[in-house]
Amino acid sequence: MRAIVHHEFGDPAQVLGVEEVPLPEPGPREVRLRVLLSPIHNHDLWTIRGTYGYKPELPARAGTEAVGIVDALGDDVEGIELGQRVATGGTFGAWAECVIAKAGALVPVPDGIPDEVAAQLVAMPFSAISLVEFLDLHDGDVIVQNAANGAVGRLVAQIGASRGIRVIGIVRRQTDVGALAEAGIPDVVATDDPTWRDRVLELAGDRPIVAAVDSVGGTASGDLLDLLGEGGTLVSFGAMASERMELSSGDLIFKQAVVKGFWGSKVSAAMSAETRRVLFAELFHLIGSGRLTLPVDSVHSIDDVRAAVEASSRAGRVGKVLLRP
Numbered sequence: 001m002r003a004i005v006h007h008e009f010g011d012p013a014q015v016l017g018v019e020e021v022p023l024p025e026p027g028p029r030e031v032r033l034r035v036l037l038s039p040i041h042n043h044d045l046w047t048i049r050g051t052y053g054y055k056p057e058l059p060a061r062a063g064t065e066a067v068g069i070v071d072a073l074g075d076d077v078e079g080i081e082l083g084q085r086v087a088t089g090g091t092f093g094a095w096a097e098c099v100i101a102k103a104g105a106l107v108p109v110p111d112g113i114p115d116e117v118a119a120q121l122v123a124m125p126f127s128a129i130s131l132v133e134f135l136d137l138h139d140g141d142v143i144v145q146n147a148a149n150g151a152v153g154r155l156v157a158q159i160g161a162s163r164g165i166r167v168i169g170i171v172r173r174q175t176d177v178g179a180l181a182e183a184g185i186p187d188v189v190a191t192d193d194p195t196w197r198d199r200v201l202e203l204a205g206d207r208p209i210v211a212a213v214d215s216v217g218g219t220a221s222g223d224l225l226d227l228l229g230e231g232g233t234l235v236s237f238g239a240m241a242s243e244r245m246e247l248s249s250g251d252l253i254f255k256q257a258v259v260k261g262f263w264g265s266k267v268s269a270a271m272s273a274e275t276r277r278v279l280f281a282e283l284f285h286l287i288g289s290g291r292l293t294l295p296v297d298s299v300h301s302i303d304d305v306r307a308a309v310e311a312s313s314r315a316g317r318v319g320k321v322l323l324r325p
Contacts, residue, residue, distance in 0.1 A: 002325065003096030004305050007059045009050030012309040016048065016062065018302055024100045026074035031103050033068030033086065037119035037299070038094045039320045040312040041065065042238075053263070056092065063095030063323070067109060067118035077103045085109045089122025090265055095302060097325040107280055113287060116296045120320050121283070125294065127264035128155035129279050132163065134267055135211045135233065139164035142207045144200060144227055146170040147215035147240060148188055149180055151320065156213065157185045158292050168203050170196070170223075179318075183293070200227055211235065218242030225251045225259075233258045295319030 001023045006015040026032045041064065046052035048062055070084045080086070086106040093099050109118040131152075137143065143160070147153050148169025157180075160167035169188040171177060177188045189199045200209075208229025214221045215238035225234050225247050234257060236245060251257060268276070286292035297319035300308035305323065312321040 001097040004062050004302055005059050006048055012045050012048045013306045016305050026072050026100055028075045029077060029103050030074040030100050031070050031077060031080055032072035033099050033101055034071045035066045035068045035099055035325050036115050037322045037324055038063050038066040039120045039322050041123055061093035064092055065089045065123045066094040067115050087118050087121045095323055117294045119322055120294050124151045125155055125283050128152050129159050130264060130267050131262055132159050134262060137165050141210050142166045142204045143211040144168045144209050145213035146220050149176045162286055162291055168200055213237050216241045217245055219246050221245035222247050228255055228257055230255050236261045297321050299324055
């Protein structure tokens with residue numbers, strides 16, 4: 001079969017290529033999927049650069065999420081059938097014609113969900129809904145998040161709204177505020193307005209901001225901490241601008257704030273099967289009702305992978321870039 005491979009860590013647009021590799025056979029409690037579509041995530045690109053929490057041995061495959069058709073079953077597989085369409089996340093090597101996945105981690109995809117949506121169902125939407133669960137939020141709570149125009153930011157806003165949680169988003173430019181409003185996501189403030197902090201507190205009203213989600217790092221982390229109410233929680237979700245968080249010790253001490261890290265893979269692995277089932281059912285309901293949207297920027301052949309990763313890195317992109325074997 002054909003798969004995307006890299007022999008060194010570096011710029012994905014330079015080191016990735018398509019090669020012929022042996023067709024894998026599933027082991028016990030594993031299945032083989034014929035991949036239909038696979039998204040490009042930031043963590044995939046960081047892994048290829050060698051800068052992520054997981055560093056594979058070289059030469060290495062790439063990609064971690066896909067929608068596919070089950071075409072081979074290993075021993076001791078129950079509840080999964082040949083020909084079934086399923087989604088998988090956290091399955092390394094998904095940028096290929098076929099991939100081996102653990103049967104217990106597969107998500108059967110309802111007929112009404114298109115491949116383009118199913119391909120990106122697990123990593124970002126499930127991370128977003130897991131993050132809301134992780135924060136132990138309730139109806140009427142107010143939270144704030146930066147990078148609100150990113151994929152997870154949009155999803156957290158939509159999931160939060162469906163649960164009665166007020167999500168105040170922070171972006172860099174006023175034009176992003178308008179774009180999110182057109183997408184049905186209100187309560188967004190741009191930092192190019194010098195009064196943006198006052199605007200955030202105005203949107204919160206008389207309710208304290210109980211949690212803040214930081215995907216940027218650097219001084220942006222301190223800005224979120226400054227906005228938190230007493231006893232609030234600051235969660236580090238990403239580090240788009242800096243690997244360091246610049247925080248005021250005074251804010252930490254006098255607010256009695258808590259700072260936590262969130263890694264979706266670890267949170268998902270520790271989650272009970274019943275909780276996973278309930279959360280995926282909620283996602284399917286939100287997608288089916290149109291309250292949760294998963295736009296696609298473009299679809300590329302795996303032969304066009306270098307152009308695909310460049311498209312995925314383009315500023316202002318809305319929606320995922322997908323690879324088709």
